[in-house]
Amino acid sequence: MSVWAMIRRWFDPAEVRSEGTTPDYRFSLANERTFLAWLRTALALVGGGLAVAQFLPGHRLRLVIAVSLFALGALVALRGVDHWSRSERAMRLGEALPPSRFPAILALVITLGATALLIATLV
Secondary structure, eight states: OOHHHHHHHHHOHHHHHTSSOOOOHHHHHHHHHHHHHHHHHHHHHHHHHHHHHHHSOSSHHHHHHHHHHHHHHHHHHHHHHHHHHHHHHHHHHTOOOOOOOHHHHHHHHHHHHHHHHHHHHHO
């Protein structure tokens, strides 16, 4: 699937509904709640980036951490909408839900970021 087709599927509900059959609404609503949780996580990361940029003492590590949090927030938002779209498609086609390593990677990156923030705060 091309990147453009993937992005078009994110913004066109008719594109998602054009394949397969309608799943039980409870599953679609659960998928949507999961997507909204990804968006809350993305907003928290962006908010954390703003807090770091505003309140951490002014040195280079502050900029690195703030920009990293902004970028991670953007990545999480995009990953959330992509996962929602792929999961909805899989449910409609009766396929297994798509596996994802992203939550584990996100947890690792946040752990590394928290460690860097701790070091920056103590130094």
